[in-house]
Amino acid sequence: MSIKLTNVVKRYDSKLAVDQVSLNIQQGEIFGLLGPNGAGKSTTIKMIMGLLKPNSGEIIVHGLDIKSKSMEVKKLLGMVPQDIAIYDNISARENVGFFGSLYGLRGKELKKAVDEALEYTGLLDRQKEKPKKFSGGMKRRLNIACAIVHKPEIIIMDEPTVGIDPQSRNHILESVRELNRRGATVIYTSHYMEEVENLCHRVGIIDHGKLIALGTKEELKMQMNQEQLIQIEASDIRFNVVNEIKKLQGVINVSVKENILEVLTKNAQQLLQDILFVMGKGNTTIRNISLQEPDLESVFLSLTGRTLRD
Amino acid sequence: MVLWSIAVKNFKDLAKNYLLLFFLILIPLMQIYLISDISQNAAQGGIDLQEGFVELITLTSGSSDLLQTFTAGILVQFLLITSMIAGATIVAEREQNTMMRIYAAPVSKIKMLTGILLGHSATVLMITSIIIVSSFKLFDVSWGDSWINTMIVTLMGVFVGTAMSFLISAIFNNPKIAGGIMSIVVIGMTFMSGGLIQTDKLDTVSKFTINKWIAESYITLAQGGGLQDIIMNLTIIALIGTVLILTASFLYRREDLYE
Numbered sequence: 001m002s003i004k005l006t007n008v009v010k011r012y013d014s015k016l017a018v019d020q021v022s023l024n025i026q027q028g029e030i031f032g033l034l035g036p037n038g039a040g041k042s043t044t045i046k047m048i049m050g051l052l053k054p055n056s057g058e059i060i061v062h063g064l065d066i067k068s069k070s071m072e073v074k075k076l077l078g079m080v081p082q083d084i085a086i087y088d089n090i091s092a093r094e095n096v097g098f099f100g101s102l103y104g105l106r107g108k109e110l111k112k113a114v115d116e117a118l119e120y121t122g123l124l125d126r127q128k129e130k131p132k133k134f135s136g137g138m139k140r141r142l143n144i145a146c147a148i149v150h151k152p153e154i155i156i157m158d159e160p161t162v163g164i165d166p167q168s169r170n171h172i173l174e175s176v177r178e179l180n181r182r183g184a185t186v187i188y189t190s191h192y193m194e195e196v197e198n199l200c201h202r203v204g205i206i207d208h209g210k211l212i213a214l215g216t217k218e219e220l221k222m223q224m225n226q227e228q229l230i231q232i233e234a235s236d237i238r239f240n241v242v243n244e245i246k247k248l249q250g251v252i253n254v255s256v257k258e259n260i261l262e263v264l265t266k267n268a269q270q271l272l273q274d275i276l277f278v279m280g281k282g283n284t285t286i287r288n289i290s291l292q293e294p295d296l297e298s299v300f301l302s303l304t305g306r307t308l309r310d
Numbered sequence: 311m312v313l314w315s316i317a318v319k320n321f322k323d324l325a326k327n328y329l330l331l332f333f334l335i336l337i338p339l340m341q342i343y344l345i346s347d348i349s350q351n352a353a354q355g356g357i358d359l360q361e362g363f364v365e366l367i368t369l370t371s372g373s374s375d376l377l378q379t380f381t382a383g384i385l386v387q388f389l390l391i392t393s394m395i396a397g398a399t400i401v402a403e404r405e406q407n408t409m410m411r412i413y414a415a416p417v418s419k420i421k422m423l424t425g426i427l428l429g430h431s432a433t434v435l436m437i438t439s440i441i442i443v444s445s446f447k448l449f450d451v452s453w454g455d456s457w458i459n460t461m462i463v464t465l466m467g468v469f470v471g472t473a474m475s476f477l478i479s480a481i482f483n484n485p486k487i488a489g490g491i492m493s494i495v496v497i498g499m500t501f502m503s504g505g506l507i508q509t510d511k512l513d514t515v516s517k518f519t520i521n522k523w524i525a526e527s528y529i530t531l532a533q534g535g536g537l538q539d540i541i542m543n544l545t546i547i548a549l550i551g552t553v554l555i556l557t558a559s560f561l562y563r564r565e566d567l568y569e
Contacts (some may be wrong), residue, residue, distance in 0.1 A: 051410065051413060052565060071418070081414075085406065085408050102312055102415035103416065104416075
């Protein structure tokens with residue numbers, strides 16, 4: 001197990017920022033922490049990073065308790081903070097080199113690590129320039145280079161794509177996938193639903209400091225009990241085929257509009273095979289199949305009654 | 311080694327700002343040049359031609375004493391200004407989140423803060439030393455018979471200056487406000503210490519300024535005194551510095567020191 005939080009509580013005076021959060025993050029996964037601004041995402045990851053101490057509860061990283069072994073834990077972690085944390089008055093290379101040196105890298109080892117981090121983030125050809133000349137996207141990439149220079153086993157990214165152009169965003173998202181392919185566990189916080197949905201293996205949804213849902217995207221969508229609509233465009237949809245589909249287990253409703261068959265269900269993936277079998281038996285020619293699934297935004301809406309950007 | 315990395319980084323931050331260095335060295339040297347010129351004219355021209363300095367010349371018993379008195383005041387002022395600029399960078403470091411990033415690394419709070427203070431102290435020491443050596447070479451300013459003694463006073467000055475800027479950086483979160491407060495403190499203390507005008511009326515209040523104790527140490531050394539003559543000054547400077555450092559360290563105990 002990579003990271004385990006048990007009943008973690010964090011208060012700021014009377015405000016409860018994180019409320020009894022318990023979760024396990026597996027080694028090698030990309031774990032998404034989704035929630036609106038002020039939900040408690042950043043506070044949670046700051047506690048994992050050892051930047052804040054929980055009022056109660058336990059955080060174990062690779063078997064090490066963050067309270068008593070914070071220095072050992074910090075060596076395993078790399079942090080990409082929400083706000084860009086780089087020095088504007090020194091070069092990109094010096095930035096990465098300085099932060100690498102804080103993890104004990106020296107000499108040739110440091111030079112090699114800096115080269116790799118800069119190359120990985122596509123900044124090797126701009127390494128001598130000061131970040132004040134960089135675009136927002138390049139600064140974000142340098143922000144990542146500084147976090148990965150020491151090759152951490154766990155990378156924590158707190159909203160790393162806020163306020164950047166689509167090209168840089170794609171570059172960063174692809175970088176996250178590549179880091180994960182290389183073996184890093186990634187904790188990724190965002191209030192951009194589509195990013196988390198495309199990137200993360202599992203997702204925790206946090207709101208008002210509470211973890212209100214946890215699981216794979218599919219599990220979360222199942223949790224909300226939302227219906228799915230299968231749309232099949234076909235020619236010659238016969239009455240007996242429609243009747244037979246209506247009798248299939250899991251079907252809530254079937255309708256035909258012109259040459260489109262619509263099946264409402266709670267379990268589209270299993271049902272689709274049966275529908276196709278029935279249609280095949282009835283010699284129906286299928287032209288197109290589409291499935292309208294609920295997304296994480298609708299999951300969040302269903303759980304909290306408000307959207308992520310509220 | 312991590313402490314060294316942080317210290318070097320903080321030293322370079324200021325030392326690589328050539329324009330700032332230029333002004334921090336040039337302005338005090340220009341002031342010393344003007345005082346040197348006035349004091350020479352005063353000595354050559356006599357009291358009647360330099361009415362404004364009648365009292366000063368009488369008090370310090372000669373033009374070289376006038377030069378030494380004002381040069382010491384100027385040096386201390388710029389020592390404190392440099393310390394304050396360095397202190398403002400701590401606040402800036404918090405504002406630009408780099409302190410959080412350092413703290414997220416396996417670096418203890420005490421190593422991080424010590425590294426920052428060592429880097430700043432080295433910068434202040436470098437600038438102060440350049441002013442001392444340049445004023446000696448260019449304008450014949452005397453800093454005493456022993457360079458070691460001068461260095462001891464300078465190190466104590468650097469210690470208390472850095473401690474004061476460390477305290478102010480612990481109190482304020484906005485680098486601009488911190489910078490403004492630091493400027494007010496330096497100008498206020500320079501005035502109260504008698505560094506801008508010499509008058510007996512400031513004798514009592516000057517005892518509450520850092521400037522008085524450091525400048526007085528330099529002047530005593532310049533007038534031929536030894537370490538034994540400034541031991542009280544050094545003790546007071548050490549005490550003030552220690553109190554400031556301890557207070558700042560207490561304030562920096564807060565959990566979110568990096569914010």
